[in-house]
Amino acid sequence: MIEPRYGLQEARGIWVHLEHEDGALEGVSLELLGRARTLADQRREPLTGVLLGGDVQPLAAEAIACGADTVILAEHPLLEPYTTDPQTKVMAGLVLEHKPDMLLLGATPNGRDLAGRLAVRLRTGLTADCTDLTIDEKSGLLVGEVTGFGQGILATIECPRHRPQMATVRPGVFTRPQPDPSRQGDVRLVPVELSEADQRVRVLRRSTSKGVDITQAERLVVGGRGVQGDFALLKKLARLMGADVGASRVAVDQGWVGHDRMIGQTGSITRPKLAIVCGVSGATQFTVGIQDAETVVAINSDREAPIFETADYCIVDDVFQVLAPLIDALEREKAGKKG
């Protein structure tokens, strides 16, 4: 067995890595705080948020309002923007010093980049892209639920002997806690030792936009492989009915829409009242992202597509042939109201 870095008896507390972009905490970090608060209460252990960055002190209050007992602040110019080496070095140092029992991170590109590297440095186990996190009453172990490949497979993964027990969770899996500004907590500024030699990858330029947060969408119009890159009608329908546009992984990988719109195991987990899913075949990796939708409509020309097994209303037809009259009818109604 690979020797753990510290023992089970020493390990205590739940840590959440707090990711931020453009001076705001990522939604997934807040969602993790909410869930981790419940787990910490169950374990009767403290919940700590870890904030690494250039000037991140202003974000600590929100983390406390969302459930953290303590926020560890590590500030250094080399920690902003995110790059792998400095963040791994500082996180690993903090973990080995404080020995948390669990460490949770958002399954964003940077969260997964850090988690994968950190788990090896800490010689511990990491469960990727959990769709639920619970604690086993008997063993006290963190249980990560993951969806497997193929149709409808669900597995749970544990890390019995190595600490911290690490997991990443997709945006939208957990609900965002209602911030309580009266909550009290400690903010601990820790010294950071980094030099230029600790940063081997340099960021030349970045382009970020406040993307769409489809995890909060009440209505979604979703496109997949079957729309063949043509999102025009989907966008038009979305605008008409007050919906956001989402997409399957294929559609995002093809560059038809941005990464922030990806639904499913590798994207976001959504909970809309209504999802109109167009030209998506419906593998489990996708359907986990809409399984909590109240009403799902599937339009697909392939009668055998598995998406029809997870839909309330099913239309076997050409997506565009159906969307056009649907849009017409809504536009007529809208015009009628105005007139």
Add this chain to the structure above:
Amino acid sequence: MPGLHTIVCLKVVPKSEEVSVDPETRTLDRGNARSEINGQDMNALEAALDLKDTYGGRITILSMGPPFFEPFLRLGLAMGADAAYLMSDRAFGGADTLATSYTLAAGIKAIGGCDLVLCGEESSDGATAQVPPGIAEWLDLPQITYVSRVQVMKKARLLRARRQLQSGYEMVETLLPCVLSVKLGINEPRFLDFQRWEWAMEEAPVTVWTAADLGLDEGYLGLPGSPTAVSSVGAAPSAQRRGEFLSGTPQEEAQQLLERIRPLVRLS
């Protein structure tokens, strides 16, 4: 100046649409699933071939898995890679991402290192995306994950890449050697080269390594080297859906649909 030596890590995966859950044992039934090279890894190989076309050099394919992987590695050789290594041993079985990345990193060291390690961002079966950062950590090399574009300045031994962020992208650079993971679909993998076919299938060097061949510590391999354990596998509960099929002309279908979802729509 010699060209780049790139190592491409390849995994062979079951075609996901052909995997099912055995309803009796509630375990994965891969028995009838055919295999293919993981899609992202094909993109990594194509990226390596593209760099070889531009700068010269050679490509080594590295994989960990059972003996049936070998013909798939030969496909990579027929596409343009120069040599392949298959790490195949029962001791590697049951490896999670810690043990897998350790084993592949040991393979890279045994090959004698390289200028660049190229991986797919994740496998379609495991889908953790943890192996490329793991390899980089075991080798103490810089990593760039979720890459959609690569450019090498060979003289300066500098690599530039465009990398995915949650809400955008960034351009980054690092010195070679480094480890990259590329996104699915960043290029069109080429067809195999029929002139290389016979060589690839019969003569091309595919070296099979066991743990003992490399003197690896079994405590770091397979199940003993894996901190995580699958505690249950089962069928996902399926949400109760109406499953009502609407029929008729597209106009009639749209009309029926609208009647059903109208209360959920907010005209704006």
